[in-house]
Amino acid sequence: MASYRADGGRSGEFLVLAASVGGASHRWAGRRCEDSFGWALPEPGHLALVVADGVGSAGRGGEGAELAVEAACRYLGGSGASGWGPARCRAAISEASDALYRSGGEAPAELATTIVVALLRASAGRAEVTLGRVGDSSAFVLLPGGEWQELFGVAGATGDGQLAGAEAADEGDGALLLTATVSLPLPSPQRAQRPPPGAPGRAEADTAEAGTGEADTAEAGTGEAGTGEAGRVELVSAELGRGAALVLLTDGVAQPLRDGPTTVAPGLAEALRCGREGELGPLGLAGAVDFSRRGAHDDRTVLVAWPLVGEG
Helix, strand or coil, X not given: CCCEEEEEEECCCEEEEEEEECCHHHHHCCCCCCEEEEEEEEECCEEEEEEEEECCCCCCHHHHHHHHHHHHHHHHHHCCCCCCXXXXXXXXXXXXXXXXXXHHCCCHHHHCEEEEEEEEEEECCEEEEEEEEECCCEEEEECCCCCEEECCCCCCCCCCCCCCCCCCCCCCHHHHHHCCCCXXXXXXXXXXXXXXXXXXXXXXXXXXXXXXXXXXXXXXXXXXXXXXXXXXXXXXXXXXXXXXXXXXXXXXXXXXXXXXXXCHHHHHHHHHHHHHCCXXXXXXXXXXXXXXXXXXXXXXXXXXXXXCCCCC
């Protein structure tokens, strides 16, 4: 059973590093890591990142995380970069949800998983980012000086140890977006009956379900409240400058990062600085993610991308 996974790659516009490490609780029990990650490059200048964390109480959460990542990456890698933004982000999450329904039979909830999808578009001197998530995995911007800024709100966060850029979620339905109980598959069983990817009529179905894009965009730190599928998908947007990184994290890293502002946060920032400068590869990142911290026994995944904007 795999407890570690590490990978990386580089294109003309992006550098990517990733690592998953099985949590101590899973290693002690002889279980595999139940996180998953992946990415896709549909066209030059466009990158999709996906991270998923299988729900521990689900019987097949780790399998669900893998299925969700594979489905989202397959959709994003094969759909081109036209409309690269909120609508495409939401449609990728729908693809992941559909995959769980198709594979879950009469018990799709056994495949429950969180998911974060990030779409990056590089242009001169900057990179625009649109993100969507279901559940409590998260995304941060790591600034060149080592400061962390969380892009999604933090449910139940207090002033002590809360990182810059993090905002508590509003009360009501919006708060449900940030708890571990919210996960894929989305509560729309009929979606599993949509035409499969590439089939006649699928493009029309995606357009109708995803919306136009502009109305779905939310400012960083805010979530969409509501019920049903739309109320469970939180969308945010951000912009990365030169030297900044987009970092997707499962909760096994995100929570220690939040409550370790003088330990885990600077340690991981330094490791990623080395990665940015070519001094740390995927296996080294896995070692950095395998930190020791009291109470931090969950699986851990880090997926980071640096836009190579304005560089020779």
